[in-house]
């Protein structure tokens with residue numbers, strides 16, 4: 001392990017925190033709670049249209065309670081929103097929370113975070129703390145610390161991974177323990193001071209432990225969903241109603257109370273973080289790869305379930321819900337789009353709808369209900385739970401979301 005970097009704690013800064021990637025799904029809620037907790041906060045994001053929107057009080061995505069907090073933060077003058085890094089030099093803590101995707105070969109990329117820092121090189125100051133909040137490949141925090149050392153700037157790296165559920169961040173910041181780690185006691189003290197404004201509890205780790213803890217959390221969830229999705233596939237292959245089995249597994253049986261239901265397991269984090277862990281294991285993380293095969297294979301299984309009942313090539317099909325999870329407007333890596341792609345190869349026509357996702361190719365719900373003879377539930381938005389499905393429709397509902405229908409045997 002490298003020796004802790006020196007930090008010049010006597011340096012004074014005009015501002016408390018700059019969130020790099022602060023217009024994003026993780027960065028913006030964090031910036032909002034910082035500003036709302038009294039910290040002088042800067043959002044820095046390269047996406048100018050997001051920056052303009054946030055400055056004018058518009059949230060770029062759905063996030064519970066955020067519009068009110070944004071208005072309050074802007075009104076207080078404690079939130080500044082920038083599309084250049086100019087204000088970074090005046091901030092004591094920098095939080096880096098840009099995307100960390102895997103590439104087309106499912107390998108983690110090491111260069112994105114480093115390039116983002118290099119682009120801000122002129123704004124880095126001795127005495128600053130850099131918090132890595134993105135979910136990163138193990139060892140990334142140490143690499144970045146070494147990179148900063150090579151640049152000759154005394155910026156101390158900490159790693160404090162984000163664990164809140166997208167859409168509910170502002171609530172969860174105040175209830176979930178925060179993992180904190182750093183290479184020096186002074187940097188650790190500073191991140192605890194920052195997060196202590198709103199976090200009730202800390203879990204201290206080394207940076208490598210923190211990086212692995214976050215990846216293993218997401219991989220654990222991904223593997224759990226895969227286990228249930230495989231059970232669903234197995235049961236439905238034999239025309240057995242998996243919902244009844246699930247009820248039997250869970251009902252008044254505490255050891256299975258946490259068993260999730262089946263569904264399209266998607267989104268920007270779970271698969272890519274499982275693949276980051278797989279790469280770290282030199283591709284020996286068999287469970288992770290198996291989980292990917294099961295979860296990514298589910299759309300094809302749903303198509304085959306419909307094909308057993310009807311000839312899709314003569315039917316218009318509809319997909320209800322395109323976001324990656326319920327009540328979200330975020331379609332990133334949503335498996336409903338993979339389902340749409342598979343159906344477009346098999347069906348006469350495919351219509352898709354979603355009440356929240358902004359996508360000009362989507363159709364109104366009424367049209368999908370009127371025209372689609374086969375309906376798939378892509379994501380279980382609450383509105384679908386009481387939907388009146390027109391009679392005579394074939395329905396494939398892996399989530400058991402739609403109400404029971406009299407003309408169906410489900």
Ligand SMILES: NC(=O)c1ccc[n+]([C@@H]2O[C@H](COP(=O)([O-])OP(=O)(O)OC[C@H]3O[C@@H](n4cnc5c(N)ncnc54)[C@H](O)[C@@H]3O)[C@@H](O)[C@H]2O)c1
Nearest residue numbers: 021023024025026045046047098099100116134135162166
């Ligand atoms: N979305 C989640 O629920 C979630 C939860 C926990 C952790 N994470 C992790 O957090 C990280 C960010 O995810 P996200 O969902 O917020 O992504 P996002 O795409 O919503 O946000 C990233 C933001 O960074 C901005 N950006 C990109 N490059 C930049 C640069 N060089 N300088 C300044 N801004 C830049 C983008 O414009 C964007 O607004 C990822 O590592 C992700 O795995 C996400």
